[in-house]
Amino acid sequence: MAKLLLRHVYKIYAGVGKAKKNAKGEAKKRSGDFVAVRDFNMEINDGEFIVFVGPSGCGKSTTLRMIAGLEEISGGELYIDDQLVNDIDAKDRDIAMVFQSYALYPHLTAYDNIAFGLKMRKVPVPKLDKQGKQVVAIDDRKIAEIDKKLKKLCKENDSLTKDIAKLTAKLASAKGEKNQAEKDIAFYTEKKTFLDKRITDAQKELEYYKSTPVPLVNYVHMSKEEIAEKVQWAAEILGIEELLDSKPAEMSGGQRQRIALGRAMVRGPKVFLLDEPLSNLDAKLRTAMRAEIVKLHNQLKTTFIYVTHDQIEAMTMGTRIVVMKLGVVQQIDTPTNLFDYPENKFVAGFIGTPQMNFFEVDIKREKDMLNVAFTDGQVMGLALSKLRTVQEKYLDGNVHRVYLGIRGENIEVDKAGLNATLTIKEVLGNTTQLFLRLEEKGSDFIVSVPERNDLMPGDAVHVKFNESFVHLFDKETELSIMSREYGNK
Secondary structure (H helix, E strand, C coil): CCCEEEEEEEEEECCCCCCEECCCCCEECCCCCEEEEEEEEEEECCCCEEEEECCCCCCHHHHHHHHHCCCCCCEEEEEECCEECCCCCHHHCCEEEECCCCCCCCCCCHHHHHHHHHHHCEEEEECECCCCCECEECCHHHHHHHHHHHHHHHHHHHHHHHHHHHHHHHHHHCCCCCHHHHHHHHHHHHHHHHHHHHHHHHHHHHHHHHHCCEECEEEEECCHHHHHHHHHHHHHHHCCHHHCCCCHHHCCHHHHHHHHHHHHHCCCCCEEEEECCCCCCCHHHHHHHHHHHHHHHHHHCCEEEEEECCHHHHHHHCCEEEEEECCEEEEEECHHHHHHCCCEHHHHHHCCCCCCEEEEEEEEEECCEEEEECCCCCEEEEEHHHCEEECHHHHCCCCEEEEEEECHHHEEEEEEEEEEEEEEEEECCCCEEEEEECCCCCCCEEEEECCCCCCCCCCEEEEEECHHHCEEEECCCCEECEEEEECCC
């Protein structure tokens, strides 16, 4: 079990290649640097189940791989149990990872796949002298390890110093826009500050080990008995005892995923990392495995970090969810708070099935009512006493253009409501989804009703919004303009 801290973490992929000529002899521009993760800050408590969620390309898997040590951190600091691990190899971070593709060896049995990591792994044991006493001496192995790390950091620092000098010269000679150059200098200067601190810490650590005798250890393989005990323990928890002699080709997708989970479990890691482990399974099996992973987390009481693009998985599994977009964290909160109190329009639209409906409207306060004018000319009055608190500047009596958001289950069919036209009806068994449109060339919005009905496409339907569940977002920033409390003055 472990506590993690990510502080101002960046991942930047350098521009690809130098300027070249294409088949026509035309010069091709060098691709610019790509920022995959920008200023990621988060503290993960011991035993939490954290879910990173977002659309493809949002940086969630990249962040997971930086935690695992499979991707180098471009800037910022990553701590595991208060230890800075930026320069620690993936194999030494005490982390286990489950991949989307299972990554099982097809020629090995389930037992050998689960045990493979344990067979390859060496564990430290005290080094004893001929009398059986602990050997205490200068640790040359540790000194060489720190020295190698220090040389790498110093080389990176020299390169960073040159980059800052180039940017400073570029800024001095720039005649036009300087904002981007100033931002780049600020970023690299902050990165160098972190790097200087790491170099200082490494120098102190090197000085300590050069001057202080410490208990030495040998690294040995685990015994067959220890390995068998761990494999059997994992097999019992996952219910795969009867599969231990089978090979992956003889198993279903769900069984293979259990083997992959077992391989991670036997390491007894501080942190479990799961990168979209259920995306290759069918819908029914995905639901079953989702419950299995939650049960596993409850049994092991270990920190889990789970990546998915499926917001249903995120809502049902995580104790907290991190919503990302284009490498930037949009909101970190519990599943219910993300659903009830999204901080911006993107989060509101991403969380929830079906997604939230949005309308571009003009709002204006009239005494105790908030009048909402839609683009087709219809007006709806919302009681301010039933709305969550709206920022005062939007209640000054003037007209303000905003986005209004509301979920389909919070819209009711009501004869006194807005006039809309039914375009599509989907009967899902226990609910019916009505796709409605306010104006002929407008976009559809969805209303979820519990009962079945005889409505047909083209029919007129009148709807009313439940004020308690209305969301308002600024037109320009798309940030929420409502608090979590009720009570407008």
